[in-house]
Amino acid sequence: MAASDNYFASPAKMRIYKAREIGSKTLTYVFLSILGLFMLVPFVYMIITSFRDADAYDLDTMNKVFNLIPSWFNSELGRPNYTLDNYITVFTYRNPVTQEPINFGYYYLNTIYVSVISTFFTLITSVLAAFAFARCEFKGKTLLFTILLATMMIPGEMMVITNFQTVKQLGWDNTFAALIFVHGVSVFYIYYMRQTFQQIPNELFLAAKVDGYGHFAYLWKVMVPIAMPTIVTIAILSLMGAWNAYIWPNLVASGRWRLNSDWSMKLVSNGLMSLFTNSDTGLSKDTVRIAGSMVCTVPLFIFFLIFRKYIMRGVSRSGIKG
Amino acid sequence: MENITVAERKEREWSYISSNDKEEMKKESTDDILKRSLSTKRTKKFNLPESAKAWIALIPALIFLVLFMIYPIINTFIISFMENFHFMKGAGGSFAISNFIAAINNNRLAVKPLISFGNYIAVLKDAEFMESLGNTALIVIVTVPLTIVVALLIAVALNSIKKLQGFFQTVFFLPYVTNSIALGMVFHIIFTDGDAGLFNAFLSIFGIEAQSWLSVYATKWQMFVVIIIYSIWNGIAFKILVFMSGLASIDKQYYDAAKIDGASRTTILRRVTVPLLSPQILYITITSFIGAFKSYTQIISLFGGGAYDFGGTDKKQWETVVGYVYKVMQDDTKIGRAGAASFILLVIILVITLIQSIVSKKRVHY
Structure with a gap:
């Protein structure tokens, strides 16, 4: 504030201004803390409840008491209030009636498999298409690009209706193909990639040409390494999208795998939903459900902590979720 | 382009070439390379237009x-x-x-x-569709302005502090990297009926009696409260991030000038920050209107009864347009109707976008 000292006619006025400044700073922090708490409460609640003993939790509900952080030992039940049982349940449960596994082990493997493969396809298609739009000249380039951008306006439901039929007709329901290929390309990622490619100076291309590089060698050996940060961002956003997908997997892959009827096709979000709706199977415990939520959330969180920079930069330019 | 010396550039270009090629190139003289690159053999390979x-x-x-x-x-x-x-x-x-x-x-x-136009007529005559349209409109009208105002205030507050800025930024970003379904379920349990629910326990601090929120005993408006709270919680992260990046690009001189003129904080916010942030505000307004008009996942995750449970005993208290489309689609004979409903959604979205961009032409300062 040293520079602004001379704005004020008298020291008294300056003192008033400074007092006001401190007051408003405090208010700012209070405001942010309250809203920050509002953001964090669901997480805190989720973490604590997921470790709570299911019976102790039910006892609280029956006694109509609310316990945010219960003491370690529950004297009524004669055992600790905290346990890992909820987590064990969500990883080992099998519906006694239908033998349908409600098991996040399957869901994890499915989700990782689908997200990695579909991200791989997304990267290949977007890098190649973006290269064509950024580096090459061809007839109808502007028209094609405009058409692609226009499809971004159209609600996904219009596509889902037909894709649902296509997938069923191809016999792809309850297979991984339905989950992978329908999201094998994204117009937004092509657009984002093209923006990055356009920033690469033309001189590099000419230099590479002298060295005997063709278009694709140039793309692979020069452009891709330079655009690596963007590629990483796209990969992360695409992985996150696949992890959070619910609507499409619910439509086409909510049963057992076609090739192995022991294998549940569900992805994490769908598995979580079935954890909630299967109230008739003895899985109606809230603590188990919360543990399921926790199991869905934690991998993404770890991912976020590692790639925070890439994620926040990518998101501020996009606006896509799930 | 940045200033780099010829040597530096050479070195950079060198680093783009893989080590294999380096070995190969070392064996050849410069003349050889030049000859090879100009020779027809090499260029023929890439002869395609x-x-x-x-x-x-x-x-x-x-x-x-x-x-x-x-x-x-x-x-x-x-x-x-x-x-x-x-x-x-x-x-x-x-x-x-x-x-x-x-x-x-x-x-x-x-x-x-x-x-x-049979499908369109059937959809428009369907009371369920009209109700879902009304529900969606309500959600849009209430949550969008509320979320934008709160996000703007948070962004401005975040921008004005130095200590703990990174920490708060991460906290406000967390909802973005969480699974909407997972946290919707957590909200479902936070808003449990009776005294055992977290939200009811919170209300009891102020002497408010325990309420029903999401169960079959809850009224439509009690459910609405939860939907609004969750929509704000779920949607605010992205908006804060965009506003923050917009604020970062505003020249500090404007603020200094306003301070010299003795402008108060609210005046600065209204007369400096908001006008200079108007491109971002427009972008966020359009995307959130579209996003809210397509709300579906956050609603079903709150009620937790599967993909077609929108609350209440009839399971359609807060059915949205997108929810209607998915529900109707399940019937093989009504796919045409689902198509009609989704096309109506597209038209609504286009009209909103058009209106907003016309209105904003006068108000947005680029």
């Missing part, structure tokens, strides 16, 4: 785009005008792949499609 290469690069993306985006849009649009479209049974000729395959296999008679 540039446009052909462009199309080769586009093929993978185009296959996916045409199959799963462009064809579906056209197909759904056409289906929406076909009254007798019956998926799988194939009544009514359609552009669906199913019909092509059936036609090739010659295993059914071609049925003349009945082209009319």
Whole structure:
């Protein structure tokens, strides 16, 4: 504030201004803390409840008491209030009636498999298409690009209706193909990639040409390494999208795998939903459900902590979720 | 471009070349390389015209785009005008792949499609659709302005502090990297009926009696409160991030000038920050209107009763337009209706976007 000292006619006025400044700073922090708490409460609640003993939790509900952080030992039940049982349940449960596994082990493997493969396809298609739009000249380039951008306006439901039929007709329901290929390309990622490619100076291309590089060698050996940060961002956003997908997997892959009827096709979000709706199977415990939520959330969180920079930069330019 | 010396540039270009090639190039003299690069043998390999290469690069993306985006849009649009479209049974000729395959296999008679506005009329006459439209409109009208104002205030507050800025930024970003379904379920349990729920326990601090929120005993408006709270919680992270990046690009001189003039904080916010942030505000307004009009996942995750439970005993208290589309789609005979409903959604979205961009032309300062 040293520079602004001379704005004020008298020291008294300056003192008033400074007092006001401190007051408003405090208010700012209070405001942010309250809203920050509002953001964090669901997480805190989720973490604590997921470790709570299911019976102790039910006892609280029956006694109509609310316990945010219960003491370690529950004297009524004669055992600790905290346990890992909820987590064990969500990883080992099998519906006694239908033998349908409600098991996040399957869901994890499915989700990782689908997200990695579909991200791989997304990267290949977007890098190649973006290269064509950024580096090459061809007839109808502007028209094609405009058409692609226009499809971004159209609600996904219009596509889902037909894709649902296509997938069923191809016999792809309850297979991984339905989950992978329908999201094998994204117009937004092509657009984002093209923006990055356009920033690469033309001189590099000419230099590479002298060295005997063709278009694709140039793309692979020069452009891709330079655009690596963007590629990483796209990969992360695409992985996150696949992890959070619910609507499409619910439509086409909510049963057992076609090739192995022991294998549940569900992805994490769908598995979580079935954890909630299967109230008739003895899985109606809230603590188990919360543990399921926790199991869905934690991998993404770890991912976020590692790639925070890439994620926040990518998101501020996009606006896509799930 | 940045200033770099010739040597530096050479070194950079060198680093783009893989080590294998380096070995190869070391063996050859410069003349050899020049000869080789100019020789027909090397150039013949890449003799294809540039446009052909462009199309080769586009093929993978185009296959996916045409199959799963462009064809579906056209197909759904056409289906929406076909009254007798019956998926799988194939009544009514359609552009669906199913019909092509059936036609090739010659295993059914071609049925003349009945082209009319029948589906649109049926949808618009359907009380459930109108109700879902009303619900969606309510959600949009309440949550969008509320979320934007709160996000703006948070962004401005975040921008004005130095200590703990990174920490708070991360905290406010967390909802973005969480699974909407997972946290919707946590909210479902936070808003449990009776005294054992977290939210009711919180209200009891102020002496408010325990309420029903999401159960079958709750009224529509009690559910609405939860929907609003969760929509704000779920949607605010992205908006704060965009506003923050907008604020970072505002020249500090404007603020210094305003301070010299003795402007108060609210005046600065209204007269300096908001006008200078108007491009971001416009962008966020349009995207959140569209996003809120498509709300579906956060609603079903709150009620936790599966993909078609929208609350209440009839399971359609807060049914949204997108929810209606998915629900109707489950019936093989009503796919045309689902198509019509989704096209109506598209028209609504286009109209909103158009209105907003016309209104904002006078107000947005670039």
